[in-house]
Amino acid sequence: MHHMLTYNLFLKAKPIYAFLFLGVFISIHTQSQPVDATTTKETIHLYQFLQKSLQKGILFGHQDDLAYGVNWKYVVGSSDVKEAAGAYPSVYGWELGRIETGSIKNIDGVPFAKMRQYIQSAYEQGGIITISWHLNNPLTGKSAWDPAPGTVAAILPGGSKNAIYNTWLDKVSAFLQSLKGKNGSYIPVIFRPFHELNGNWFWWGKAHCSPEEIIHLFQYTVHYLKDVKNIHHLLYAFNTDQFQHLNEYEERYPGDAFVDIVGFDIYQRDTNGNAFIQNLNSMLTDLDAFASKHKKIPALTEFGYNELPDKNWWTTVFSAGLKGHRVAYVLGWRNAGTKSDGSKEYYVPFSGEASQPDFIKMKKSGLFIFQDKLNFNKVYQ
Ligand code: BMA
Numbered sequence: 001m002h003h004m005l006t007y008n009l010f011l012k013a014k015p016i017y018a019f020l021f022l023g024v025f026i027s028i029h030t031q032s033q034p035v036d037a038t039t040t041k042e043t044i045h046l047y048q049f050l051q052k053s054l055q056k057g058i059l060f061g062h063q064d065d066l067a068y069g070v071n072w073k074y075v076v077g078s079s080d081v082k083e084a085a086g087a088y089p090s091v092y093g094w095e096l097g098r099i100e101t102g103s104i105k106n107i108d109g110v111p112f113a114k115m116r117q118y119i120q121s122a123y124e125q126g127g128i129i130t131i132s133w134h135l136n137n138p139l140t141g142k143s144a145w146d147p148a149p150g151t152v153a154a155i156l157p158g159g160s161k162n163a164i165y166n167t168w169l170d171k172v173s174a175f176l177q178s179l180k181g182k183n184g185s186y187i188p189v190i191f192r193p194f195h196e197l198n199g200n201w202f203w204w205g206k207a208h209c210s211p212e213e214i215i216h217l218f219q220y221t222v223h224y225l226k227d228v229k230n231i232h233h234l235l236y237a238f239n240t241d242q243f244q245h246l247n248e249y250e251e252r253y254p255g256d257a258f259v260d261i262v263g264f265d266i267y268q269r270d271t272n273g274n275a276f277i278q279n280l281n282s283m284l285t286d287l288d289a290f291a292s293k294h295k296k297i298p299a300l301t302e303f304g305y306n307e308l309p310d311k312n313w314w315t316t317v318f319s320a321g322l323k324g325h326r327v328a329y330v331l332g333w334r335n336a337g338t339k340s341d342g343s344k345e346y347y348v349p350f351s352g353e354a355s356q357p358d359f360i361k362m363k364k365s366g367l368f369i370f371q372d373k374l375n376f377n378k379v380y381q
Contacts, residue, residue, distance in 0.1 A: 034047045039234075047235060050329070054297070058322060058329060060330060061089050061093055063332065064094065064110060066122065067110045084351055084353065084356045096135075100138075116175075123187045129189050129190065130192055131190070132192045137151055138161045146203055176189060190235045215253075222254075239265060242279065243283065249287075250290070266280060266300065267303065277320050312355070312358045315361050333345075335348060
């Protein structure tokens with residue numbers, strides 16, 4: 001009788017063992033762990049979810065999605081992606097620029113208090129959060145686009161502005177530590193500092209520092225957040241702008257111990273869709289090779305074709321370039337609408353925008369995963 005009971009229990013428990021086995025199998029198979037060995041349970045689950053999703057589809061993301069769109073601002077529940085395609089994006093990009101100055105609003109006017117709420121509400125629905133930082137130039141006090149030579153060297157340990165940079169990291173840390181879900185857990189964040197570092201437009205760009213300096217700065221930043229501030233709910237993303245060859249990509253890579261996600265940013269800037277597809281194809285092929293070799297998660301960390309001049313862009317260009325590649329997520333840049341200088345900026349459709357039907361077609365194709373396919377347990381538990 002006793003044995004019978006044990007056997008029955010075993011039979012009942014079997015699916016659980018099968019899941020355990022599957023979990024062990026997946027982790028052995030992928031053989032990679034987040035940079036932060038003491039990261040939270042939710043962050044590890046996000047990391048594993050991103051790896052699994054590589055086999056299922058590409059997570060569709062959008063910058064500032066819940067804060068504003070082309071024709072609206074700060075309307076709770078609103079989203080251009082949702083209004084265009086019937087579902088929220090699954091990845092949400094946010095930007096910390098100006099937090100270092102103590103400002104209550106970011107570089108694009110988004111109050112940090114609202115940003116925190118949007119992040120919290122997306123998290124509860126299984127949304128994935130990634131954060132960039134167009135930080136001012138700590139040497140000159142001007143913007144991120146002030147490429148004064150020697151800035152990177154000045155903020156490294158021993159440099160004249162290292163102490164200032166540390167206080168800026170303290171402010172970033174305070175915001176990151178304020179991100180908690182209903183259950184009290186820290187909200188995992190894919191942190192993406194020093195983006196597009198092979199370009200020359202930011203002070204951390206290629207022409208303004210040596211590979212050793214920027215690598216040191218990236219490593220120092222990870223170390224400071226993780227070991228000095230004790231933040232353990234981050235995945236770290238390294239990303240370049242467009243690159244010609246993999247050696248250009250590798251030149252400023254901070255190393256496997258400092259990076260979880262590898263990517264690049266790409267924008268279509270003229271009407272030549274075929275050239276864009278070819279570019280995307282060749283860079284994604286390189287990125288995949290790099291990601292496989294280093295056991296990192298590949299992603300398209302920013303993309304866009306401003307004002308979407310081609311109404312069939314989503315299926316005939318964007319999807320065509322992505323198809324057949326391993327990409328965990330893509331992040332469309334912000335739908336700023338009409339800016340103060342009169343220029344327009346938007347990268348995803350809104351209701352009634354010309355490429356909306358093609359965007360819906362793209363969503364139906366199943367190549368992408370939107371938030372309607374996710375929930376909190378699936379991503380974080
Ligand atoms: C740029 C543009 C700017 C914005 C900046 C930081 O690419 O969208 O308008 O201020 O990103 O978000």
